[in-house]
Structures are given as structure tokens and as C-alpha cells.
Amino acid sequence: MKKGIETMGYIHFKSFYDKYPVIQMKESNGSVFKDTPSILKELSRVQEGVIVFETYPGVDLERLNQDIISKLNVTKLVNIETYAKSEKTIDKMLEKNLTQDRVFGLYAHHQIEDFYEMDQILKLRNDLFNKKGLTVVYGFGASLIKADVLIFVSITRWEIQLRYRKGLTNFQSKNSDEDILRKYKRGYFVEWRVADRIKENNIQSMNYLIDYNDIDHPKMIDYIAYENSLNQLTNRPFRMVPYFDPGIWGGQWMKEVCNLDPKEQNYAWSFDGVPEENSIRLGFDDTFIEIPAQDLVQFRPKELMGARVYGRFGKKFPIRFDLLDTMEGGNLSLQVHPLTEYIQDQFGMTYTQDESYYILDTKDDGTVYLGFKDSVSQDAFEKDLISAESGEKMFDADKYVNVFPAKKHDHFLIPAGTIHCSGKNTMVLEISACVYIFTFKLWDWGRQGLDGRPRPVHLEHGFKALQYDRNTEWVENQLINRIEKISDYEEITGLHETEFLETRRYTFDDAVDIKTFGSVNMANLVDGQKALITSIDGSFDDYEIHYAETFVVPSTIETFRVKCLDQQGCKLIKAHVR
């Protein structure tokens, strides 16, 4: 270790991990407004007609009104949300989607019109028709009124989740103190689906987008700059902004490797490869605009993912990378994911949560629980879990489930239906299908969640998913280090034949050329301090990535070159859709 560099011992170099990646945009004819005065100057040019602020659920309407709208020369102001159906009517309408469960619902197919008293909206449309002066309509659903100037006011899913924790309510709900899981469920299964449909239906008419993630510093771009940025992103590698969250089993590794706050108790998850949850920072000179990465999936699906993948998955991004840190932490819950037919029938999701654990690091006793031991009695197993859930006794997981030692660079494949969890002292890079909330916890080791309540266990769902024939021999043969050598530097490491992702690992100390196979690729530098991604045909600028960082390569790039910038050599793992 070099003198003067402080480490906790998980890495022998100073981490270059970038927590706030900004993707620098090249010049466009579009405009960027980097603070409130410049937004006001631009919008004040509109003196007649209707400005519509279509706000994503979770945007602070009071502040929007106070800091921006009230500073315009408004003749008539309409908060569209005052025309929404009552809380009771909406709750009744959503009963089937929200269910009684704390976690799982049914994807909503509603449109924004379903949430509004449409006869009153029609009347409002008539009242506003040809009105003199400036009318401003704002709120979730404001685009029900035809705009002369349409502004999307955007915040990211992670920002919404942080606001839920501070008391943000769901749309038309007085649920400030409600269980966070239920608020998230309402967002995930209903509101975000409806909000993304509004974007889908109105993107062609959008004039500006306000990035309202930082409530004190709104920023804005016009449609040309926005469109041009999406185009640029489909032609270059990029990273999404990661976020980190503590958990009951969380560890200490990411603190050091990802440059996080050492005073936090732990970090469990990092999501950095989930467009629905992560964001992208678009760099314009000395400022940036943060947009949900989902915008790129929604508005450039074919270029981003490739025609073949788009044809198969539509506007759903299929690959997920995330980090699970149990170093000096605890075991994840013992869990299983639904089979495809079950997730389709019960929840309305089209494909399932197939997973894999790529091991980034372990302590000497790092483990992965995977598959059943031989001759397990299903009856005894279920009875023991049921009595463990009722608190009668602890569940003896080791009696039923294989526990395999895990070491750096092992790859464990976890097709849906396989009982599993990462043990403590194991640092996992999860490489999975991009479905991420359909986890049926079976046993949580008798502990409480960080909120002091037991975390939700779903035995009934879990029992329907478990595949009892996945025993020790089957797991050893099918799921652990199924490495196929392609060349001196390239190997296929998975996933299992029932999973639609293929993963390839590259070991190199100079440079490698990596094919994308007509699919979007997601990759992570799993060894080496840094590497440079370069274009073979000069179509994009060099892009530096660092140890443990995840990045995306759009399908438009057929082959990319990665140069190792570490004398000790590099390893990179990437996934594409088969």
C-alpha cells in the first residue's frame, strides 16, 4: 500500500469510484437554463396562452408555485389536482392493483383520465378556451388541458423514495405516516406507470423539461437539448447515477470502495444498473441536468437496446446490475423468486426475476446458500418454516439448504424457483433480469428490519415457486462456475440455460475488443483500478471507468475496445441478451 493512502483493507489502492458520474454532452442547438432566474427569464417571454406544468408525482407543487409560477405574469392559475376524484373513489378504483399485501400489487393499466372528474375537466377546457392573458395549469395530470407551452417537471424515482421517507404522500392520499413499503408499492404499481404514460402520450409536444430534484436549484432544458442528449446517449457508453442504501444485513465494503460516508452504520444495496430507478446526469459546460434513465428506455428503446431486444421486451429494460454488501454484515433473507407463469398470472409482469451472484470479494468465511440438500422432505421443510414464521422456533436453514463457500470471481447462477441467499462476508455483484421487487422471503433469521418491524415474509407465494429437485448435485453441476472458455482472455460464465442473459468475462492487461451481439450491454470492471473504453471507429470519445463501476453500452455500438489502466491487469464482466 502506498504511504499516505488510508484504506480499510478491502482494496490496496485509493478508490477512483465516481458516485456522481456526469455524461458530458456535445454542443447542440438547444438551450440550458441553469438557475431559477434564467428559467424565469425564458418563461416570462410567454405572455399569452396556456403554460402547462405536467409534474411527476412527488414534485413539490407548493415550491413550484412559490418559486416559479407566481413570478410569471399569470392571469388565471389552475391546480389541476383540485379536479381529481376523491381519495375514497381512487382507493376503491385501485383496490385490485394495491391488494392487502405490504409489498406486491398488480401493474396498473390506468390512464390519467381515470383519476379525474372528466366532466369537470371538459368544462374547464371550455372555460380556458381563448382566454385572454396567461393561463398556467400545473400538477399531476395538468396535460389534460391543451398547452401552448408544455413543461415536464421531472424528479427521479430515488428522489421520490427519499421524500416518502420524509413524509411525502402519494397522489390524492393523506398517507404521510404510512408504511414506506406501501407508499412505494402505490408509486411502483400505479403512479409511475400512469406518469410514464403521460410522458409517452405527450413527449412530442414537450417544450421544456425542468429537473426539479434539487428543490432549491431547479434547472431546465428545452426540447432540442433534451432530444439531442438522448440521441448522444444512444451512441456512447455511459454510467447511471448509483444510489446506496443501508439495510439490516448491510456491510462495510462499499464504504471504502465506493467512497461513501464512513459514519453510516452500513450500506447494503447499491443500485447502479436499473434504469427504472437510476438517473443520468447530462453535463452542459458547468452544469448538469438529471433525468430518469427510464426516459432513454422510453424514448430511444430501439437504439438503446437493439431491434431484437426491443422486439422481445418492448420498453422494458432487461438487464440489471446491482451490488449487495454483507462484508461484516449478515445473511440476506433466505428467498426465492417466482417462475415466469406465476409472475405473469399473479402480478402482470411479463418476465421473471432470474438472477445470478458474481462474487466481487469475500472474507475467509464468505458463503452462498443455494438449492436444497439431498432428500429434503418438502413437508418437514414447509412445516418448519410455518412455525418459524409464527415465532414458535428458529428455522434451521443449514438442515435443508446447501451452503457453498464463495470466493472472489465465483459466479453463482440463480434461475427463478431456486432457494438462495448471499451469506455474510460476501460482496455480490448481482447480474440479473431487470425485475427487482419480486422476492419471496422465506426466513429472515428471526430479526427485525431497520424500522424495528419484521420484514415481510411470503411463504404462500414462496412455496409455489420452490423447485425441490434443485438439489446439491444439480446445483453443483448447473449453477456454480459454469465457465466456458472462448479464448485466452474471454469466457462465458452464464447464465443458466433457462435465463435469457449471457455473461462474458474478459481478463486482460492490455486491450480487448468486446462485441455487443446486437443487444444493449451492461458491464462492470470487477478487477483493476481503472480502464478506458474507446471507440474502434472514432464514433465516441474515450470514457474512463473505475473498479466496481457499472456502465451501459448501447446496441448501436457493435464492438468496443477496453484498455486496462492497471499494471496488475483487469477483469471485466458484461451481460447481453442472448
Ligand SMILES: O=P(O)(O)OC[C@H]1O[C@](O)(CO)[C@@H](O)[C@@H]1O
Ligand atoms: O430480501 P433481502 O434479504 O433484503 O435481499 C436482498 C434483495 O435485493 C435483491 O437482490 C434486489 O432487489 C432481491 O433479490 C433481494 O430481495
